[in-house]
Amino acid sequence: MNNNLIEVSNLEKYFEISGGIFSRNKQVVKAVDGISFNIPYGSSLGLVGQSGCGKTTTARALSLLDPKTGGDVSFYNDETKSMQSIDELEGDELKKFRRNIQMIFQDPYESLNPRWNIKDIILEPLNIHNIGNLSDREEAVFEILKTVGLTPPENYMPRFPHELSGGQRQRVSIARTLIMKPKFVVCDEPTSMLDVSIRISIMDLMLNLAKDLEVSYLYITHDLAVARYMCDRIAVMFNGKIVEIAETEELLSNPIHPYTKRLISSIPIPDPSYNRTKYEIDFTELDQIISTNSGNADMVEVKDNHYVATHDVKGLL
Amino acid sequence: MNILEVKNLNMSYETLEGSVAAVKDVTFSLKEGESFGIVGESGCGKTSVAMSLLQLQADNGKITSGEIIFDGKDIVKLNEKELRDVRWSGISIVFQGAMNSWNPVVKIGEQIREAIREHYPDKTKEENTDKINELFNIVGLDSSIADRYPHELSGGMKQRAVIALALSCDPKLIIADEPTTALDVVIQDQILNEIRKVQDILGLSLIYISHDIAVIAEMTDNMAVMYAGRIVEKGPTKEVFENPRHSYTQSLLASTPSVVGDKIKLKSLDGEPPSLINEQIGCSFAPRCPNKNTSCNPNHNMELVEVASDHYVDICNAERSK
Amino acid sequence: MKNQKDIAKDIRRKALKKNWTMFKQSKLGMLGLYIVLFFLFLSLLQPFLFITGIWNKGVYDPVVGYSEQFQEFLVVECPKEYPTEKYKDRGDCPAKLEVNVRTLFYSDAQVGETIIQNLQPAPPSAKHILGTDSLGRDVFSQVMEGSQVAFLLGLLSATLGVGISTLLGTIAAFFGGRVDAYLMRQSDLILMLPTLPLLFIISAFAELKVWHLAVVLGTIGGLGGSVITIKSQALQVKVKPFVDSARITGGSRMNILFSHVLPNVAPLALLFMVFSVTGAIASESVLSFLGLLNIDMSWGLMIYLAQVEGFIFSGMKFWWLILPAGLSVTFLAGGFYLVGRGLDEVFNPRLRQR
Numbered sequence: 002m003n004n005n006l007i008e009v010s011n012l013e014k015y016f017e018i019s020g021g022i023f024s025r026n027k028q029v030v031k032a033v034d035g036i037s038f039n040i041p042y043g044s045s046l047g048l049v050g051q052s053g054c055g056k057t058t059t060a061r062a063l064s065l066l067d068p069k070t071g072g073d074v075s076f077y078n079d080e081t082k083s084m085q086s087i088d089e090l091e092g093d094e095l096k097k098f099r100r101n102i103q104m105i106f107q108d109p110y111e112s113l114n115p116r117w118n119i120k121d122i123i124l125e126p127l128n129i130h131n132i133g134n135l136s137d138r139e140e141a142v143f144e145i146l147k148t149v150g151l152t153p154p155e156n157y158m159p160r161f162p163h164e165l166s167g168g169q170r171q172r173v174s175i176a177r178t179l180i181m182k183p184k185f186v187v188c189d190e191p192t193s194m195l196d197v198s199i200r201i202s203i204m205d206l207m208l209n210l211a212k213d214l215e216v217s218y219l220y221i222t223h224d225l226a227v228a229r230y231m232c233d234r235i236a237v238m239f240n241g242k243i244v245e246i247a248e249t250e251e252l253l254s255n256p257i258h259p260y261t262k263r264l265i266s267s268i269p270i271p272d273p274s275y276n277r278t279k280y281e282i283d284f285t286e287l288d289q290i291i292s293t294n295s296g297n298a299d300m301v302e303v304k305d306n307h308y309v310a311t312h313d314v315k316g317l318l
Numbered sequence: 319m320n321i322l323e324v325k326n327l328n329m330s331y332e333t334l335e336g337s338v339a340a341v342k343d344v345t346f347s348l349k350e351g352e353s354f355g356i357v358g359e360s361g362c363g364k365t366s367v368a369m370s371l372l373q374l375q376a377d378n379g380k381i382t383s384g385e386i387i388f389d390g391k392d393i394v395k396l397n398e399k400e401l402r403d404v405r406w407s408g409i410s411i412v413f414q415g416a417m418n419s420w421n422p423v424v425k426i427g428e429q430i431r432e433a434i435r436e437h438y439p440d441k442t443k444e445e446n447t448d449k450i451n452e453l454f455n456i457v458g459l460d461s462s463i464a465d466r467y468p469h470e471l472s473g474g475m476k477q478r479a480v481i482a483l484a485l486s487c488d489p490k491l492i493i494a495d496e497p498t499t500a501l502d503v504v505i506q507d508q509i510l511n512e513i514r515k516v517q518d519i520l521g522l523s524l525i526y527i528s529h530d531i532a533v534i535a536e537m538t539d540n541m542a543v544m545y546a547g548r549i550v551e552k553g554p555t556k557e558v559f560e561n562p563r564h565s566y567t568q569s570l571l572a573s574t575p576s577v578v579g580d581k582i583k584l585k586s587l588d589g590e591p592p593s594l595i596n597e598q599i600g601c602s603f604a605p606r607c608p609n610k611n612t613s614c615n616p617n618h619n620m621e622l623v624e625v626a627s628d629h630y631v632d633i634c635n636a637e638r639s640k
Numbered sequence: 641m642k643n644q645k646d647i648a649k650d651i652r653r654k655a656l657k658k659n660w661t662m663f664k665q666s667k668l669g670m671l672g673l674y675i676v677l678f679f680l681f682l683s684l685l686q687p688f689l690f691i692t693g694i695w696n697k698g699v700y701d702p703v704v705g706y707s708e709q710f711q712e713f714l715v716v717e718c719p720k721e722y723p724t725e726k727y728k729d730r731g732d733c734p735a736k737l738e739v740n741v742r743t744l745f746y747s748d749a750q751v752g753e754t755i756i757q758n759l760q761p762a763p764p765s766a767k768h769i770l771g772t773d774s775l776g777r778d779v780f781s782q783v784m785e786g787s788q789v790a791f792l793l794g795l796l797s798a799t800l801g802v803g804i805s806t807l808l809g810t811i812a813a814f815f816g817g818r819v820d821a822y823l824m825r826q827s828d829l830i831l832m833l834p835t836l837p838l839l840f841i842i843s844a845f846a847e848l849k850v851w852h853l854a855v856v857l858g859t860i861g862g863l864g865g866s867v868i869t870i871k872s873q874a875l876q877v878k879v880k881p882f883v884d885s886a887r888i889t890g891g892s893r894m895n896i897l898f899s900h901v902l903p904n905v906a907p908l909a910l911l912f913m914v915f916s917v918t919g920a921i922a923s924e925s926v927l928s929f930l931g932l933l934n935i936d937m938s939w940g941l942m943i944y945l946a947q948v949e950g951f952i953f954s955g956m957k958f959w960w961l962i963l964p965a966g967l968s969v970t971f972l973a974g975g976f977y978l979v980g981r982g983l984d985e986v987f988n989p990r991l992r993q994r
Contacts, residue, residue: 051502064888099890112881116903126889159650166590177885196359197529201573201586223503226575230584253577267507269532271574273556277536334665 006077006184006217007040007063008084013071014058032058034241035072037300040185040217042077047220047232047249049264055241056221060187063219064104065095076101076185100130103178105207107190109170113162119146120158123177130181145176149206168199172206179210186211186218192227204231225268229253234306237261240317243300247307257309259284260318282318287311320387321490321523322348322371327384329363329370338594340366340379342547345622348491348540353517353524355538355555357531357570361591363547364527365414368495371525372409373401389490407437407487414496417476420468426479427464430486437487453482456519457512474505478512485516491523498533510537531574535559540628543567546592546602548620553629563631565609601634662986669982675975679787679968686784699778702785703936706776707768711759713739717751761951761961771960773942774949783964786939790972793850793924794917797858802913804862809870810905813878814897823867830864835919836926843932850935853927857920866912870905877904907987914980921973925965939965 014033019026033055040046048056062069065087075084076098090098106112113122120142127138146154149172162170171191178186188207192200208231211218220231228235229249236246237260245258256262259282266280291311294301300308329341341363348354356364369375371386373393385392393404413419421429427450434446441449451461457478468476477497484492494513498506510533517524526537534541535555542552543566551564562568572585589606592598600617604610614634622630663669686702689695699707718733718740727733734740741751749755764771770779812823835857842848842856877883878901886896927933928940931948935941942965943952951958 051504066884066888096890099888102888104885104888106881106885108881112885114882114900114904125886125891129886129889129891129895168590174885181889196591197531198359198569198573198587199590201575201584202588205584205586224575225503226577229577229581230575250581263504265577267504268577269507269510269530269536270578271532271535271559271571271576272578273535273559275535275578 004042004077005039005084006042008075009039009063009072010037010075011035011072012037012059012062012069012074014055014062014067015070031241033062033069035299036236036238036241036243037072038236038243038246040219042184043215043217044234045211045218045220045232047222047228047235048238049222049225049228049235050238051223051264054238056238057189059238060104060189060219060221064102064187065099066104097130100126100181101184102187103181103183103185104187104189105171105174105178105191108194109167109174110162110194112174113170115162117161118158119160119162119165119173122162122173123180126177126181132181141180142176145180148179148210149173149176150202151176167195168203171195171203175203175206175210179214179216182214184215184217186216188218188220188231190222193222193224200227207231225253225265237264239314242310242312244310244314245308246300247304251304251307255304255307257286257290257303257307259287260314263318284315319350320347321350321389322525323385323387324367324371325385325387327367327370327386328382329366329375329379329384330382331376332378332380333595335595340547340594341370343621344384344544344547344549346542346549346552348523348525350490350523351517351521352540353526353538355526355528355534355541356544357528357534357541358544359529359591361546361594362544363594364544365495366547367544368411368493368525368527371493372405372411374405374411403437406433406484406489408489409491409493410484410487410489411493411495412477412480412484412497414499416480416497417473417500420476420479422468424467425464426466426468426471430464430479430483433483433486449486450482453485456485456516457482458508473501474509477501477505477509481509481512481516485520489522491525493525493527495527496529499528506533513537531570532576543570546598547594548602548632549622549630550603550620551629551631551635552622553626553631557626557629561626561629563625563629564603564635565607566603567631569608601632603632659986663982666982666985668978669985672975672978672980672982675971676979679972679975680791682784683787683791686781686788695781700781702777702782705778705781707762707772707778708776709759709762709772710756711737712754713737713757715739715741715744715749715751715753715755717741761958764960770964773945773961774951779942779960779964782937782942783939783968785937786942786965786968787972789850789935789938790921790924790969793854793857794920794976796851796854797861797920798913798916800855800858801861801866801916802909804859805864805866805870805912806902806905806909808863809867810874810897810901812867812871813874814893814901820871823871827864827867830860833860835860835923839923839927840930840932843927847934848927848932850924850933850938853924853933854920857923861916861919866916869912870909873908874901874905877901911980911983911987914976914983917976918973918980921969921976925969939969 012033013035016030016032018028018030036059038046048059050056061067063074073086073088075086078085123142123145124138127133127141132138142158143154146152146157151157151169151172165173192203195203204227210216220228222228232249234246234248235252236243237258238244239260245252245256245261252261253265256265263280263282266278270277287309290301290303290309294311299312300310303309324344324346327341327344328339330337330339344367346354356367358364366375366379369379370381381394384394386394388404388408393401396404420426430450431446434441434449450464454461454463459475459478459482463471463475463479471479498509501509513524514537516522526534528534538555540553541555541558542549543564544550545566551558551562551567558567559571562571569585569587573587575584587606587608592602592605601620604614604616618634620632623633623636624630625636690697697705699705714737716734716738719727722729739755739757747755760772760776761774762768762772768778768780770783772778773782808823812820838860839856846852883896883900886900924933924938925940925943928935928938929944929947931944933940943962946952946958946961951961
């Protein structure tokens, strides 16, 4: 299907920081300052940026963990065959809707309850949504453990998280995430705390499962190389806004926004003979795009499916 | 002239569960002005090697055998007082997460002064101030930073200050243990450039420790790959990257995604890095080695043999053709 | 293929064994444990001795038992001025096995005669290893009775207190806002109140029995400062990714509170429980010592009686009336504290030695 699964329009998340009990000053931190993107069915989007750019906040808003302060997020509704805003959902409908979205967290050591065993951890989503009977659920846990490579499953089910390695814990997280067959998964840097030699196995696992189960995902990372490996499209985030968004290879071979260029040129290359060219910040190309931007749009389509932001970043870079 | 020669270094920790050999038979050397990289994953022993070089290992860690010859002297044999002379003015170190180890209630400049005073008690206050300004200049910090407290600085600035601190007593060798791990890639690039610049200006020798093979590729002249406490391959960086001989090195290179070049399917390693508590007999990489063939003897004694000029690799990989 | 249940039991056993090994590492914890076990043994020994008939209840009952100890005494007349030939100063007359004629009210014995008197409180002897008190009751039996009281009181009040504070602390952390603000102010208020004077006041209005005291101590303790500490622990758990994970999945707040947050707060609560037993035991002995508790027998009461009957000021002459009770309070309260320290090292990995 070519339909969009998710449409995000002008998403905003502002935080108010009061200056104290006696101060009237309320500062507003615009963690996410109006971002828009779409994710088609069965595809993936990478959200790349440095710390503090707002990518984790975006993830939390999208997974309905923290409420957004502005903008709209819409999901495709199978029954009505149209996009439905999440603002319209509440109560039981909202709970049922939550079966469609899941999240995989960065820290394998903190994302599993240390007092629950693996079986209960993976069972929990099924219990919350009352799927099938007890033996159906245990069967499902058994199968998913095999799918994520934790075999034989009966050896893992009674274990506790602290007995597993980081990589194994992430597999458990993936199992728990996918047991409900969600349509959309937010991945918050799931491999950055793992050893290099096992990162690829986890990433490959996620790629294969996403393909088999037709899951779309938003992959958050600060590492462009990882985003390249995992995602069809990449959005570069800076200071709460998306500055550029394009298909992966296009972004890497033809970056346009000065921030994207600077980001790409800062990445060390695992090849001693490669000469990285140092990038000097240059606004000429961007200025030209802004000047020819007649519609005053926030994001200008410079090429097919390749958008660049037109807001002012001169003081910030 | 070799400024540092490490010969058959062995180091282990005493824990409740038994003796853990963290560094096994490590040998390498460093010329003046050279930068040497040590790459490996968590638990491979690279940080333990760094700590051993300065005898800064934890209380339950002990060097059980081997020599560390710095500038002609074996520092394993030095007593505490003699070691203090070596530390900072001979070898200094930038720790992992060092930017978070600044004392939060003392100004940055004062903390650097403290270090200088320890080693050069006779210098005057003006001389020290000049020195600090000079250091800040080298690492790209404004001299007003000396009057600031750590919490007023960004991560990148704090890390530059750490480098200034490491340089404050004119060491000949600096060990950098993952100095840019917590930093953004743009700041990391700047810090790496600073380090390279500093090296050129002052003629420093550098040992660079990281799990990031890309950084090692860019920063080092020679390198060693460590696994489970041992060096499994070492040689000139360019040579190791172009002709990786050990299966582990090959795996590392094959599992690192890159933003340049063709998009290739990466290969991963099965299993996990080994726990060092169980003493491994024979080849510690054998359980995960993807290149096992009929002639592989997993119980072979690991030792390094030369396969090309200055390029050493563990014996079983040497015999296997590429 | 091993049955899943068996594997689960194995894992649990291994975990318990690991915790036990860690606890054993703590010398303080083990010392505390031995002390507590010793007193537990004492508590159980007394009913055992009665039931098996080794001890005659009529003689050894700590409250109503009576043991006759008769002794011959020589009647003397103590001089008005000292020193004399026989006695160096006032304290020497009457000497051991002598009795001053002026203190004899119910007898018309004359100086120089011997009379037979009841020697209470009697010093330790083969029959009564810690002696008897002024009413002829066996002191050792009293110590054991006091031990039972201490355990019951301590554990009851600790359980109640910890139950309350865990529930309140977790609720405060979880719901935040006004609920949190109210509970914190309540905690502050309770913290401000000095416990002992408060107990004095309460005992002035109502007759306090042991289990009344347990409930009062438990409630005050439970509403006090430990709520704040448990709340901070619960807050830390609340922001962990696995709680986020449960929320995303669609878990209800109550569900998350009970199945995720509470179990992770439990170890800390257990720790508090052990520490609060110490306070409970000490409070009881103070209250009894001041005569404010309506109780038949306890360690505090033993010291109270000793004081009221003037034996405390006789120095070490009647040590068996004071030392056993006093030392018991100190040791048992201290023992629980040490167990808490040992448990702390198990639950708080940062405190462990390498």
